[in-house]
Amino acid sequence: MNTEILSIIIIFIASVITAYPLGRYISRVFKGEKTFLDFFAPLENFIFRIAKINPDKEMDWKENMKAMLTINFIWFLWAMLILSLQNLLFWNPDNIAAMEPTQAFHTAVSFMTNTNLQHYSGETGASYLSQLLVFCFLQFVSAGTGIAVVALLFKGLSNKSGSNLGNFYNLMLKSCTRILLPLAIVLAVILLINGTPMTFKGAEQIITLQGDTVNVARGPVAPMVAIKQLGTNGGGFFGPNSAHPFENPNFISNIADIISIIIIPVAMVSALGFYLNRMKFAKIILSVMVVGFSGLVIPSIYYEMNGNPEIEKMDISQPLGSMEGKEVRFGPASSALWGIATTCTSNGSVNSMLDSSTPVSGLMQMLGMQLNAFFGGVGVGFINKFTFIILAIFISGLMVGRTPEFLGKKIEAKEVKLAIIVALMHPLIILGGTAIASHIWSVTPNAGEFLKWLNNPSHHGFSEMFYEFSSSAANNGSGFEGLGDNTPFWNIGTGIAMLLGRFVPVIGPIAIAGFLSQKKYTPESSGSLKIDSGIFGVVLLSVVVILGALLFFPGLALGPISEFFSLTH
Amino acid sequence: MFKNLKQSLILTVFTIMLFGLIYPLFIFAVAQLMPDRSIGSPVTVNGKTIGFENIGQSFTDEKYFMGRPSAVGYNAASAGGSNKGPSNPDYLAEVQARIDTFIFHNPDVRKEDIPSEMVTASGSGLDPHISPQGACIQISRIAKKRNLNTDQLKELIRNNTEEPLLGLFGMKRVNVLKLNIALDKLK
Numbered sequence: 135m136n137t138e139i140l141s142i143i144i145i146f147i148a149s150v151i152t153a154y155p156l157g158r159y160i161s162r163v164f165k166g167e168k169t170f171l172d173f174f175a176p177l178e179n180f181i182f183r184i185a186k187i188n189p190d191k192e193m194d195w196k197e198n199m200k201a202m203l204t205i206n207f208i209w210f211l212w213a214m215l216i217l218s219l220q221n222l223l224f225w226n227p228d229n230i231a232a233m234e235p236t237q238a239f240h241t242a243v244s245f246m247t248n249t250n251l252q253h254y255s256g257e258t259g260a261s262y263l264s265q266l267l268v269f270c271f272l273q274f275v276s277a278g279t280g281i282a283v284v285a286l287l288f289k290g291l292s293n294k295s296g297s298n299l300g301n302f303y304n305l306m307l308k309s310c311t312r313i314l315l316p317l318a319i320v321l322a323v324i325l326l327i328n329g330t331p332m333t334f335k336g337a338e339q340i341i342t343l344q345g346d347t348v349n350v351a352r353g354p355v356a357p358m359v360a361i362k363q364l365g366t367n368g369g370g371f372f373g374p375n376s377a378h379p380f381e382n383p384n385f386i387s388n389i390a391d392i393i394s395i396i397i398i399p400v401a402m403v404s405a406l407g408f409y410l411n412r413m414k415f416a417k418i419i420l421s422v423m424v425v426g427f428s429g430l431v432i433p434s435i436y437y438e439m440n441g442n443p444e445i446e447k448m449d450i451s452q453p454l455g456s457m458e459g460k461e462v463r464f465g466p467a468s469s470a471l472w473g474i475a476t477t478c479t480s481n482g483s484v485n486s487m488l489d490s491s492t493p494v495s496g497l498m499q500m501l502g503m504q505l506n507a508f509f510g511g512v513g514v515g516f517i518n519k520f521t522f523i524i525l526a527i528f529i530s531g532l533m534v535g536r537t538p539e540f541l542g543k544k545i546e547a548k549e550v551k552l553a554i555i556v557a558l559m560h561p562l563i564i565l566g567g568t569a570i571a572s573h574i575w576s577v578t579p580n581a582g583e584f585l586k587w588l589n590n591p592s593h594h595g596f597s598e599m600f601y602e603f604s605s606s607a608a609n610n611g612s613g614f615e616g617l618g619d620n621t622p623f624w625n626i627g628t629g630i631a632m633l634l635g636r637f638v639p640v641i642g643p644i645a646i647a648g649f650l651s652q653k654k655y656t657p658e659s660s661g662s663l664k665i666d667s668g669i670f671g672v673v674l675l676s677v678v679v680i681l682g683a684l685l686f687f688p689g690l691a692l693g694p695i696s697e698f699f700s701l702t703h
Numbered sequence: 704m705f706k707n708l709k710q711s712l713i714l715t716v717f718t719i720m721l722f723g724l725i726y727p728l729f730i731f732a733v734a735q736l737m738p739d740r741s742i743g744s745p746v747t748v749n750g751k752t753i754g755f756e757n758i759g760q761s762f763t764d765e766k767y768f769m770g771r772p773s774a775v776g777y778n779a780a781s782a783g784g785s786n787k788g789p790s791n792p793d794y795l796a797e798v799q800a801r802i803d804t805f806i807f808h809n810p811d812v813r814k815e816d817i818p819s820e821m822v823t824a825s826g827s828g829l830d831p832h833i834s835p836q837g838a839c840i841q842i843s844r845i846a847k848k849r850n851l852n853t854d855q856l857k858e859l860i861r862n863n864t865e866e867p868l869l870g871l872f873g874m875k876r877v878n879v880l881k882l883n884i885a886l887d888k889l890k
Contacts, residue, residue, distance in 0.1 A: 187710050
């Protein structure tokens with residue numbers, strides 16, 4: 135038991151430590167400084183020359199956002215095209231059918247927005263061609279997009295004057311080639327060594343030891359799993375994601391996967407410190423994130439290891455803990471760690487079925503996505519945090535009666551208004567979406583038979599819908615997968631939620647960075663608010679927790695909290 | 704706008720080739736260096752592939768050690784978990800039924816000796832492992848079915864128990880398929 139807890143502490147500390155040098159490296163990539171991967175430069179320059187892109191031409195926030203939206207739109211069309219025609223194309227040894235239009239729309243949006251919510255099951259719903267040319271590709275470039283926009287943000291914050299934030303195309307491509315690709319190759323090789331398949335052979339029919347005939351699905355799994363872990367994507371090759379023994383064969387691959395989930399989001403914070411030369415500020419932000427993360431993960435581990443009280447009542451011993459939906463090779467502690475890591479970082483891959491978690495774990499997983507401020511996705515995670523930082527600075531400014539300032543720039547009405555719109559968009563999507571879904575459920579006569587949405591009754595059924603919209607808005611992609619979600623309502627509804635949840639929190643903060651960049655720089659004085667103090671960290675954490683608690687507590691009370699009290703302890 | 708479109712289009716074509724083709728093919732090349740060429744670690748008995756090391760299979764025959772319940776009946780072409788919540792009454796009834804079935808197959812076993820993984824479904828539906836405890840409680844049934852003595856079987860389980868990495872990472876576990884292959888070899 136105790137070795138389990140010790141092992142997850144070691145895994146967590148290892149990820150935070152490895153993230154530190156990675157942050158320094160990322161900061162060098164953003165600044166265009168020399169790195170040891172400069173041998174990619176000729177290839178990148180060749181691509182830029184053919185595309186007639188001048189990578190050194192800096193653009194303001196509007197031009198950069200236009201570029202981002204244009205290329206994302208092309209990716210969306212590409213994904214729609216391949217998914218709708220996959221039955222006719224090559225690399226389809228298992229003869230998988232085309233996706234129907236609402237499912238293709240949902241899947242295309244899902245992978246473009248770095249959400250990777252899946253309303254299909256990999257082994258039956260996607261050909262090898264789609265897996266590689268759509269999913270593997272989009273998992274790189276959607277993560278690259280997130281990293282590129284945070285680079286634009288850093289530039290805006292470091293500018294003393296001027297409106298140029300850098301070049302989106304340049305940053306996007308380099309984020310993929312210099313940051314994601316090398317890490318993905320390392321992880322993919324680790325996975326291969328541990329037994330993850332990488333083959334273009336189709337499913338194999340075997341006769342088992344006791345004589346049953348079984349088809350075993352496999353495919354080009356390793357490269358896709360590597361990037362889905364690193365790019366906070368989470369779109370698995372197989373339906374059960376990293377619970378599947380081919381995606382995650384043993385505890386070594388499990389450790390490598392967990393570290394891969396959090397390493398880039400954590401590194402982004404230290405990259406901020408190196409980029410702005412404000413390591414102390416970065417440490418405050420990191421401490422807030424670690425405290426928040428621990429607050430979510432500790433209760434989850436405790437309750438998973440304690441097991442399900444209802445099963446206890448049946449006189450069954452639970453030496454391992456709650457095992458429904460979990461794999462013996464991982465056990466409940468590291469499954470709980472993964473569950474919180476994946477929801478806090480907007481990754482969304484799973485190594486256990488979250489729908490079967492104990493209520494407190496379900497609560498913590500939902501909070502991870504709803505607060506969306508502890509680590510967060512690659513790049514976009516820090517962007518979300520930035521919105522909260524602006525609000526925290528504004529609130530502390532009000533409390534001490536000073537003009538709020540951030541890094542020598544005045545924060546004024548325009549920035550605060552934008553930050554509030556962005557901060558409120560997230561709960562609006564989640565609560566609005568869940569309200570509509572619950573309404574439809576409640577007015578449909580005989581909803582259980584007719585709609586076939588919910589796999590569980592009562593509070594837990596509500597949680598399934600609440601979770602789905604939280605996951606969409608946070609661009610997470612995990613699910614309480616019991617939800618029967620491959621229907622036009624869920625495909626289109628969560629599709630829209632993902633689009634809003636992706637682009638509003640990107641464009642808003644980049645606009646703020648653009649505005650701040652142009653403002654007059656006044657050096658910090660004794661009258662400025664000290665953002666690299668512990669007190670600011672406390673204010674920041676309070677803003678996140680109070681806003682989150684006020685907005686989401688009623689919903690959580692109907693779902694996991696009620697379920698917790700309905701179990702007999 | 705038009706300029707953006709053209710630039711984006713060309714950049715897209717190259718990134719698709721780079722990350723959708725060249726990267727996976729590079730990993731595919733590395734995969735050829737692995738002992739089984741990364742086709743999933745097949746297990747062969749008498750020259751025939753009877754399974755994959757990490758993919759659990761269904762054992763319903765009483766003469767074999769049984770694995771965990773599976774929400775998909777160990778269908779490795781469409782894997783998945785039950786996704787049942789911990790308070791769902793149907794689910795709890797199902798667990799009760801699994802306990803009764805287990806006791807039916809293993810009448811000598813007391814309920815409180817059954818570890819929870821033997822009556823709960825795994826996340827993938829293909830969990831290849833059970834805990835050593837889950838295997839030990841099946842010894843008396845198998846000993847009767849196969850006319851073996853229990854010490855032999857205890858020894859077999861001990862030899863097939865995988866320890867946590869460095870005594871720290873992971874759980875003690877038994878791969879049911881490997882255990883049953885070894886069991887078939889016992890005379």
